[in-house]
Amino acid sequence: MSIDLLTRPKCSECPIRHRAVCSRCDEDELLQLEVIKSYKSFAAGDQIMWRGDELTYVASVVKGVATLSKTMEDGRVQMVGLLLPSDFIGRPDRRTIDFDVVAATDVTLCCFARKPFDKLLDTVPHVSQRLMEIALDELDAARDWMVLLGRxxxxxxxxxxxxxxxxxxxxxxxxxxxxxxxxxxxxxxxxxxxxxxxxxxxxxxxxxxxxxxxxxxxxxxxxxxxxxxxxxxxxxxxxxxxxx
Amino acid sequence: MSIDLLTRPKCSECPIRHRAVCSRCDEDELLQLEVIKSYKSFAAGDQIMWRGDELTYVASVVKGVATLSKTMEDGRVQMVGLLLPSDFIGRPDRRTIDFDVVAATDVTLCCFARKPFDKLLDTVPHVSQRLMEIALDELDAARDWMVLLGRxxxxxxxxxxxxxxxxxxxxxxxxxxxxxxxxxxxxxxxxxxxxxxxxxxxxxxxxxxxxxxxxxxxxxxxxxxxxxxxxxxxxxxxxxxxxx
DNA sequence: CCTCCTCTTTGACACAGATCAAGCTATGAG
DNA sequence: CTCATAGCTTGATCTGTGTCAAAGAGGAGG
The missing domain is CATH 1.10.10.10 (Winged helix-like DNA-binding domain superfamily/Winged helix DNA-binding domain)
Structure with a gap:
C-alpha cells in the first residue's frame, strides 16, 4: 500500500528524514527532489489548507492525522477523507482544492514545491503512474464510504x-x-x-x-x-x- | 468537460461514429485505435459488468445511461456513480472493478480492447494525463456526493x-x-x-x-x-x- | 490543589424518513 | 378489449437518529 509514494524514511529510526523514490523501479531517480523539499509542522486544530487555496506545494503526511472536509452554507460539515501517515495531498494539474484540510493531531508534512514537482511528472515516467494509482485508491475509498454514508x-x-x-x-x-x-x-x-x-x-x-x-x-x-x-x-x- | 476523452463524433449528425483523439494536442495520434475499437449495445436493465469481473476492455458511453452500484450482503444497494454519454469506464492498471455496471436505459458503448489500450498509455503521452483528469473529476464528484449522502x-x-x-x-x-x-x-x-x-x-x-x-x-x-x-x-x- | 474549559456521557423527547400496505396508472401481450 | 405486470402514488404507523439539555470526566494552567 502506498507507503513509498514519494517519501520514504532513509532509516527506520528517523522517520522524519525522507527521500523521494520511484516505487516502481525502486531507484533514487528523484534524488534531485531532496533539494526542494521541506518540512512543515502543524499543531492539532491548525488549518493546513483552506478550500479554494492556491496549491503552492504538494505534500506527504509524515506524522499525525489530517482531515479533509466540506462545510455547507449553514454549517453542516461532512468529512470526505482522512489522511494518515504516508498519505498524499495534491493533484497534478489542479491549482486549487475544494475542501479544507485540518490537522486533527499534531502533523508533520513533507512538502515539495509545486513547480518542480509538476516538471518532474513530465520527465520521470513512473511517478505519474504512481499518482494515478493513488487517485484510483482514493476513488475506491470514496465509493466505499458512499455505501457507508448512504446505507x-x-x-x-x-x-x-x-x-x-x-x-x-x-x-x-x-x-x-x-x-x-x-x-x-x-x-x-x-x-x-x-x-x-x-x-x-x-x-x-x-x-x-x-x-x-x-x-x-x-x-x-x-x-x-x-x-x-x-x-x-x-x-x-x-x-x-x-x-x- | 470530458466530452472528448478518447471518443469524439466524426460529425455531429452521426453521434455513433467516433474516433480516438488526444484532447491535449487535438491530433489523431491514436487513429490506430480505429482498428481495435468496437461497439456494444445493451438493453435497459442489462448487466454490463459484474463486480469482480475481469476488465477485458475499456469503454466510453456513446448513448444511454448506465449505473455503477454496490450491493451489501443483505441486499441494500448504494449507487456510486452514474454514467452519461461521454463518460468513461475503465482504469489503467486495474484488472477488475468493485461494483456492478448496469444499463439504466438502452446503452451503446464504444469499446477498446484492454491490451492495446494499455500499450497506448505507455506510448502516447497525453492520454494518461487525460485519464488522470478523469479520475480526479470522478473523485471530486464522489466527494460532493458524500456530502449529499451524509448531510x-x-x-x-x-x-x-x-x-x-x-x-x-x-x-x-x-x-x-x-x-x-x-x-x-x-x-x-x-x-x-x-x-x-x-x-x-x-x-x-x-x-x-x-x-x-x-x-x-x-x-x-x-x-x-x-x-x-x-x-x-x-x-x-x-x-x-x-x-x- | 483548585478552576476553567473542552470533550464526553446520558436522558427525555421530537421528527424525518423508513416500513408496511393498499390502490392507481401506464404499457404491452394476447 | 382485457389482462398482467412493473412502476408509481398515497396513507398510516413505527423507529432510529437528531435535538435539546444537563451533568460528568479529564487535562492544562495558575
Whole structure:
C-alpha cells in the first residue's frame, strides 16, 4: 500500500528524514527532489489548507492525522477523507482544492514545491503512474464510504470506522491488533466523518463497550476485545476482514 | 468537460461514429485505435459488468445511461456513480472493478480492447494525463456526493439530483433548460443513488411538483418551472448554480 | 490543589424518513 | 378489449437518529 509514494524514511529510526523514490523501479531517480523539499509542522486544530487555496506545494503526511472536509452554507460539515501517515495531498494539474484540510493531531508534512514537482511528472515516467494509482485508491475509498454514508446504520458506521482504524494502525504500526490503539479524532470529528451526530457516536461507542467488543482506557486509547464481533457489526462481507 | 476523452463524433449528425483523439494536442495520434475499437449495445436493465469481473476492455458511453452500484450482503444497494454519454469506464492498471455496471436505459458503448489500450498509455503521452483528469473529476464528484449522502435532507437530495440532471442534459444536449428533460432512472434507482427509499423519492418529487417547481408530463419526462426555487432547495452555495 | 474549559456521557423527547400496505396508472401481450 | 405486470402514488404507523439539555470526566494552567 502506498507507503513509498514519494517519501520514504532513509532509516527506520528517523522517520522524519525522507527521500523521494520511484516505487516502481525502486531507484533514487528523484534524488534531485531532496533539494526542494521541506518540512512543515502543524499543531492539532491548525488549518493546513483552506478550500479554494492556491496549491503552492504538494505534500506527504509524515506524522499525525489530517482531515479533509466540506462545510455547507449553514454549517453542516461532512468529512470526505482522512489522511494518515504516508498519505498524499495534491493533484497534478489542479491549482486549487475544494475542501479544507485540518490537522486533527499534531502533523508533520513533507512538502515539495509545486513547480518542480509538476516538471518532474513530465520527465520521470513512473511517478505519474504512481499518482494515478493513488487517485484510483482514493476513488475506491470514496465509493466505499458512499455505501457507508448512504446505507449503513449508526452501529455499522461506527464498527466500520473502528475496524478501519485498527487496520490502518496495524499496517503502518508495530503489529499487534490489540493494546495500543488510538482514536485520532474527537467524537465530533468522527460524527462528521460518518454522517452522524456526536451524541450518536458516543452512544454507539459505549454500546460496543458495554457488549464487550471494545475496551477503553482513555477516551482516545482503546483495544479490541472481540475482533469477530466487531467485524460482524460492520455489515461488510465476511471476507473483507483482514485483507488490505 | 470530458466530452472528448478518447471518443469524439466524426460529425455531429452521426453521434455513433467516433474516433480516438488526444484532447491535449487535438491530433489523431491514436487513429490506430480505429482498428481495435468496437461497439456494444445493451438493453435497459442489462448487466454490463459484474463486480469482480475481469476488465477485458475499456469503454466510453456513446448513448444511454448506465449505473455503477454496490450491493451489501443483505441486499441494500448504494449507487456510486452514474454514467452519461461521454463518460468513461475503465482504469489503467486495474484488472477488475468493485461494483456492478448496469444499463439504466438502452446503452451503446464504444469499446477498446484492454491490451492495446494499455500499450497506448505507455506510448502516447497525453492520454494518461487525460485519464488522470478523469479520475480526479470522478473523485471530486464522489466527494460532493458524500456530502449529499451524509448531510443533506431528502428534499435537498432530490433537488440536487434534479438540478444535476438538468445541467448534464443541458450541456450534452441541445440547449434549452426547459421542455425536453428526462429522468433516466426509475424511482427505485434514484432512491439507491440518493440513499433514500423509493417512497420518499416519490413524495419529494411530488412535493416539488405541487409547489410549482417542476412539472411532469410523463413519469419520466419533466420540465423545470422555477429554476431558482430548485436551486434554493439543493442546500448548495448560491454561486454553484450555473457553473460547470 | 483548585478552576476553567473542552470533550464526553446520558436522558427525555421530537421528527424525518423508513416500513408496511393498499390502490392507481401506464404499457404491452394476447 | 382485457389482462398482467412493473412502476408509481398515497396513507398510516413505527423507529432510529437528531435535538435539546444537563451533568460528568479529564487535562492544562495558575
Amino acid at each position: 449503513k446504520t449508526a452501529r455499522e458506521k461506527i464498527a466500520t470506522f473502528v475496524e478501519m482504524m485498527v487496520r490502518r494502525q496495524h499496517v503502518g504500526g508495530l503489529g499487534l491488533d490489540k493494546h495500543p490503539l488510538v482514536l485520532p479524532l474527537t467524537r465530533d470529528e468522527i460524527s462528521n466523518y460518518l454522517g452522524l451526530t456526536l451524541e450518536t457516536v458516543s452512544r454507539q461507542l459505549n454500546a460496543l463497550k458495554k457488549e464487550g467488543v471494545l475496551r477503553f482506557n482513555d477516551r482516545r486509547r482503546f483495544e479490541v476485545i472481540d475482533m469477530q464481533a466487531l467485524h460482524a457489526a460492520t455489515g461488510d462481507d465476511a471476507d473483507g476482514g483482514v485483507l488490505s | 443533506k435532507t431528502a428534499r435537498e437530495k432530490i433537488a440536487t439530483f434534479v438540478e444535476m440532471m438538468v445541467r448534464r442534459q443541458h450541456v450534452g444536449g441541445l440547449g434549452l433548460d426547459k421542455h425536453p428533460l428526462v429522468l433516466p432512472l426509475t424511482r427505485d434507482e434514484i432512491s439507491n443513488y440518493l440513499g433514500l427509499t423509493l417512497e420518499t423519492v416519490s413524495r419529494q418529487l411530488n412535493a416539488l411538483k405541487k409547489e410549482g417547481v417542476l412539472r411532469f408530463n410523463d413519469r419520466r419526462r419533466f420540465e423545470v418551472i422555477d429554476m431558482q426555487a430548485l436551486h434554493a432547495a439543493t442546500g448548495d452555495d448560491a454561486d454553484g448554480g450555473v457553473l460547470s
